[in-house]
Amino acid sequence: MTSLVLMSTQTQITRHKLVDRIFHWAMAASMFALLITGLSVPLGLKFDWLLIHWIAGLILIAVVIFHIVRASFWQHLASMWIGVRDIAQTVAALTGGPVTKPGKYSVAQRLMHHAVTVFCLAVIVTGVLMLKKVDTPILARDPYWLSAEVWGLVYVIHGLAALVFVSMIIVHIYFAVRPEKLFYLRSMIFGAITRQERNDNHDPALWSGEEK
Secondary structure (H helix, E strand, C coil): CHHHHHHCCCEEEECCCCCHHHHHHCCCCCHHHHHHHHHHHHCCCCCCHHHHHEEEEEHHHHHHHHHHHHHHHHCCCCHHHCCCHCCCCCCHHHCCCCCCCCCCCHHHHHHHHHHHHHHHHHHHHHHHHHHHHHCCCCCCCCCCCCCHHHHHHHHHHHHHHHHHHHHHHHHHHHHHHCCCHHHHHHHHCEEEEEEEHHHCCCCHHCCCCCCC
């Protein structure tokens, strides 16, 4: 409540546009649905999890494709890159050197984005392959089009990526609800942070240079 009062009395700066917030929460919802349904069997939950699972997977694929297109043509891709300067500044900060404010996204946020990208693609590719093992209106069922060895590898990669996602979600939620980071969570709900929050945590010059 205090942060909302502060926002109402200070100049607000847009951090996440509405379309990007919708993408974020749609992806979060689909991932939670995938994890809950995927873990339902080992957890002993009894419901028609498979139907929900592959539908949630298709939603995840759709929002990821949407994000790739939007990021490629309407956003500044360089704002998520990690360069030599970022690595040098991070090493300096970790070894007691000067702490440099980041641009719009910190190195930790960009690393999380890259990790999500890699494991999300692994889940999607293996998930699409696994669609051939169930009856869906999209693909004809053919569980024998890959050898047993290849299917084993597909299941291992899919399961490993899912477990990594569980860890990343826990870490993501942990930092999102920390008191000093709550303004990031608020910006993902309402879209904006205050100018003071931007200046205290980011370099305004780098921030503006990463906007498109």
